Amino acid sequence: MERESGNNGQRASETDTSASKPLAGRVAVVTGATRGGGRGVAVMLGEAGATVYVTGRSVKGRPATEGRTETIEETAALVDERGGRGIAVRTDHTEEEEVKALFERIGREQDGRLDILVNGVWGGDALTEWDKPFWEHSLDNGLLMQRRAVHSHMITSRYAAPLMVARRQGLIIEVTDGCDYRYRGTLYYSLAKISTIHLAEAMAADLKPFGVTALAITPGFLRSEEVLDHFGVAESNWRDAVAKDEHFAQSETPYYVGKAVAALAADPNVSAKAGKALMSGDLAEEYGFTDVDGSRPNWNTYYAKTFV
Incomplete structure (x- = not known):
């Protein structure tokens, strides 16, 4: 909003825009943005002013996950509503040619610019068999999980990185579960989540000489659409599920x-975090933001007090 007229007013308006839209002019890709954390990341990058390529396999009339109706077009529309620009591109990130075509398109449409890549593809919930030792877990499901949740990230980064390296700037974020290398209760799930942490660490080393930063991020106890359905609640009454699981609070x-991703992308000193695995709650305390309901949960702190 302009506070003054003339040149001073113009400068004030530009300052306001910079403060409210710190990612204006930036180009981002969020993979696995159909629902859950991927959708949340895409929308918040849009709110910060970015152009966001929203990718995934579920499009209108062609859902890719049984029982889920969310689509990448819906996510792109939410990006638009928040003041960014959402561009939905159906992409199977396990298919190299589709990924290659995506980044060739971005190169053409954005004059070679790519500032942010968020590798959020997962697709492993239906494949995970909890409470089974690895030799009883379906090998096919376990290997497919690595294909979806690790190989897809490798393929995507392979074709995104050259755009960033050419401009000697950019940020690659690996979305994972947890900040450390502890065992997560079942081998294939654990392998997938830990692998993405190491991908960030390894890419950070390779990319450092070119001014590009890579890191990993994890949410805490994520109140995704699927989790809300699991507990039989909606976002409006989610606290009713605390009676079923006290940790849900x-x-x-x-x-x-x-x-958290938007704050990292807007931080001029984000390179200091290269190679690290970070949690949303810790970043909320560092950058001073809250969840959309005004709360500031920190699963790292809660976990340390409750389980360790």
């Missing part, structure tokens, strides 16, 4: 990790 919306 520490849950967070998908927009919380989205705000």
Whole structure:
């Protein structure tokens, strides 16, 4: 909003825009943005002013996940509503040619500019068999999980990185579960989530000489659409589920990790975090943001007090 007229007013308006839209002019890709954390990240990048390529496999009339109706077009529309520009591109990130075509398109449409890549593809919930030792877990499901949640990230980064390296700037974020290398209860799930942490660490080393930063981020107890359905609640009455699981009181919306990603992308000193694995709650305390309901949950702190 302009506060003054003339040149001073113009400068004030530009300052306001910079403050409210710190990512204006930036180009981002958020993979796995159909729902959950991916959608939350895409929307918050849009709110910060970015142009966001929203990718995934579920499009209108062609859902890719049984029982889920969310689409990348819906996510792109939410990006638009928040003041960004959402561009939905159906992409199977396990298919190299589709990924290559995506980044060739971005190169053409954005004059070679790519500022942010968020590798959020997961697709492993239906494949995970909890409470089974690895030799009883379906090998096919376990290997497919690595294909979806690790190989897809590798393929995507392979074709995104050259755009960033050419301009000697950019940020690649790996979305994972947890900040450390502890065992996560079942081998294939654990392998997928830990692998993405190491991908960030390894890419950071390779990209450092070119001014590009890579890091990993994890939400806490994510209140995604699927989790809300699991507990039989909606976002409007989610606290009713605390009676079923007391830890659910520490849950967070998908927009919380989205705000964390937007804060990182706007931080001129983000390179200091290269190679690290970070949590939404810790970043909320560092950057001073809250979840959309005004809360500031920190699963790291809660976990340390409750389980360790």
